[in-house]
Amino acid sequence: HMEDWRSPPRSGTATLSVRVLDANDNAPAFPRGALLTLELPEDAPPGALLLELDAADADEGANGLDPLSGRLALYLVLTTGALDRERVAEYNLTLVAEDLACDGGRPSLCGCTLVVVRVEDQNDNAPQIISPPLLNGSADLPLPLIAPPGFLIAQLAARDNDAGRNSELAFSLLEGAPRLFAVQPRTGELFLRERVPREVAPGSAFRLVVAVEDGGQPSLTCTNRNRIEKKIWNKIEKKIWNRKEIFFGIE
Numbered sequence: 001h002m003e004d005w006r007s008p009p010r011s012g013t014a015t016l017s018v019r020v021l022d023a024n025d026n027a028p029a030f031p032r033g034a035l036l037t038l039e040l041p042e043d044a045p046p047g048a049l050l051l052e053l054d055a056a057d058a059d060e061g062a063n064g065l066d067p068l069s070g071r072l073a074l075y076l077v078l079t080t081g082a083l084d085r086e087r088v089a090e091y092n093l094t095l096v097a098e099d100l101a102c103d104g105g106r107p108s109l110c111g112c113t114l115v116v117v118r119v120e121d122q123n124d125n126a127p128q129i130i131s132p133p134l135l136n137g138s139a140d141l142p143l144p145l146i147a148p149p150g151f152l153i154a155q156l157a158a159r160d161n162d163a164g165r166n167s168e169l170a171f172s173l174l175e176g177a178p179r180l181f182a183v184q185p186r187t188g189e190l191f192l193r194e195r196v197p198r199e200v201a202p203g204s205a206f207r208l209v210v211a212v213e214d215g216g217q218p219s220l221t222c223t224n225r226n227r228i229e230k231k232i233w234n235k236i237e238k239k240i241w242n243r244k245e246i247f248f249g250i251e
Contacts, residue, residue: 024099025059055097085120085121127222128159151192170215171211
């Protein structure tokens with residue numbers, strides 16, 4: 001409204017429209033938060049879709065993430081190959097969304113979110129017998145002829161590179177002389193159950209087959225074929241029992 005100074009005054013009116021131009025004063029943001037934790041099976045195939053994530057920017061047009069919608073959908077896909085939890089159990093990924101920043105030279109703004117990817121263990125490693133140690137593919141386990149019942153012949157040890165239940169191991173005696181020998185399922189102690197009969201001559205040999213099985217579903221097994229002197233060879237394959245021989249010599 002305008003009015004002059006005359007008497008009587010004269011006036012006039014006009015309607016004005018004020019348009020507020022957008023300034024790039026809002027950084028993009030991830031609505032799901034600044035930290036995401038995901039779990040991915042170790043056997044996920046290459047190219048598996050891990051995450052579909054949206055980022056938003058309150059600015060509009062060229063100051064947003066997209067000239068039309070201001071939003072941007074991000075797809076995170078594993079494309080580099082197979083996962084191996086035993087090598088890398090966790091990945092930390094930083095996702096960055098940056099706006100277009102076209103409002104006269106103002107620097108662009110960006111928002112970030114951290115994605116923690118934890119690889120879930122799969123039972124893909126068979127147990128490995130690591131003790132007694134091998135020398136040129138063989139080892140010796142002497143057994144005194146007068147050894148009493150309960151005599152500890154050997155402390156067997158094994159390892160499994162998997163985690164949790166998949167790495168829990170149990171020892172068992174598959175073949176041999178179960179009346180004379182036994183193995184403790186959890187500790188791997190191989191011991192004499194009763195005295196060796198007198199008719200067994202010094203230098204005689206017994207053959208045993210010891211198995212180590214993990215707690216996975218399905219489980220994987222390593223077998224150890226033994227004679228008492230003691231020659232050992234070992235090969236491990238999934239779902240196949242490959243045998244180790246241990247020879248026990250009577251002194």
